[in-house]
Amino acid sequence: MNPNWAEENLQTIRTLMERSAVYRRALAPIMLFAGVLGAAAASAGLLFHLDSIRAFGSLWLSTAVMVVLGALLIARRQALKDNEGFWSPPTRRVGQALLPPLFSGMLLGFTLMFVGMDNTILLTFIWLLFYGCALHSAGFFMPRGMKWFGWLYIGLALVTICLLTVVVPPDFEINAHWFMGFFFGVLHLAYGAYLYLTEKRKSAA
Amino acid sequence: MNPEPSLQLDRVIHEKGRLAIMSMLAASPELSFTELRDALAMTDGNLTTHIKALQQEGYLAVAKSFKDRRPLTTCSLTAPGRKAFAEYINLLEQIVRQNKSK
Numbered sequence: 001m002n003p004n005w006a007e008e009n010l011q012t013i014r015t016l017m018e019r020s021a022v023y024r025r026a027l028a029p030i031m032l033f034a035g036v037l038g039a040a041a042a043s044a045g046l047l048f049h050l051d052s053i054r055a056f057g058s059l060w061l062s063t064a065v066m067v068v069l070g071a072l073l074i075a076r077r078q079a080l081k082d083n084e085g086f087w088s089p090p091t092r093r094v095g096q097a098l099l100p101p102l103f104s105g106m107l108l109g110f111t112l113m114f115v116g117m118d119n120t121i122l123l124t125f126i127w128l129l130f131y132g133c134a135l136h137s138a139g140f141f142m143p144r145g146m147k148w149f150g151w152l153y154i155g156l157a158l159v160t161i162c163l164l165t166v167v168v169p170p171d172f173e174i175n176a177h178w179f180m181g182f183f184f185g186v187l188h189l190a191y192g193a194y195l196y197l198t199e200k201r202k203s204a205a
Numbered sequence: 206m207n208p209e210p211s212l213q214l215d216r217v218i219h220e221k222g223r224l225a226i227m228s229m230l231a232a233s234p235e236l237s238f239t240e241l242r243d244a245l246a247m248t249d250g251n252l253t254t255h256i257k258a259l260q261q262e263g264y265l266a267v268a269k270s271f272k273d274r275r276p277l278t279t280c281s282l283t284a285p286g287r288k289a290f291a292e293y294i295n296l297l298e299q300i301v302r303q304n305k306s307k
Contacts, residue, residue: 004304006297006301009224010294010298010301012225012228013294016225016229016232016244016245141233141234
């Protein structure tokens with residue numbers, strides 16, 4: 001018997017488990033894509049002073065729609081490349097897990113924009129908390145890292161809110177685009193880079 | 206109890222076709238018969254035989270329903286199936302560690 005049979009069996013199991021979930025392989029490019037769009041939207045918001053609640057909300061909601069459409073295209077391209085079904089049961093489960101918190105966050109964002117609540121910082125942290133919950137829910141059908149990524153959003157959002165409320169003086173002003181740029185730009189880029197690096201390491205092993 | 210991990214491996218799972226089915230289902234709450242057959246490039250007969258063997262062992266649950274007026278067979282791992290699969294993986298990892306330390 002081949003002395004490496006156990007290792008080969010484990011590799012086969014890993015490959016088969018990944019094959020039943022195309023979105024896993026598409027995750028790194030999706031994260032990088034979301035990060036690039038997040039950083040670009042934050043730069044545009046700061047550059048063009050899109051600071052009113054409506055301008056802020058419109059910019060970030062349209063960015064979110066672009067990210068979702070882009071993510072679907074990337075996953076579909078990956079599925080076509082590997083000659084696999086795109087809308088498979090695992091992908092459907094991830095979609096079902098993401099939908100309620102993302103939809104609620106978007107709807108609440110619209111409501112706050114149109115009732116005239118002029119607080120972009122509060123809107124930012126509401127979105128961050130809903131987004132963190134969405135990632136955490138999706139994490140039940142994805143690699144363990146996704147759950148932690150969700151917790152990171154929730155934790156950082158709560159800690160930042162507390163710091164802003166308790167520590168930072170009330171007259172200190174900070175543009176909400178900086179927070180959005182960090183959370184939706186930098187964090188996605190960092191997670192995408194981490195996924196790329198760890199995937200390469202696994203392939204090399 | 207046998208201390209040699211390779212002799213403790215579950216013989217039902219330790220077969221190429223059944224291991225492939227268990228691996229696919231471990232990553233997904235459920236998969237249809239067609240999806241399993243296409244992904245694993247198995248014949249209907251071969252897949253049915255393996256599914257029956259896993260079902261008899263209590264590792265796999267089969268549900269029959271209708272979708273767009275067509276019969277749909279879906280398979281999923283049962284709790285004992287997930288446990289057995291996790292134990293199988295643990296044993297494989299033990300064997301790999303033993304081989305590396307030799």
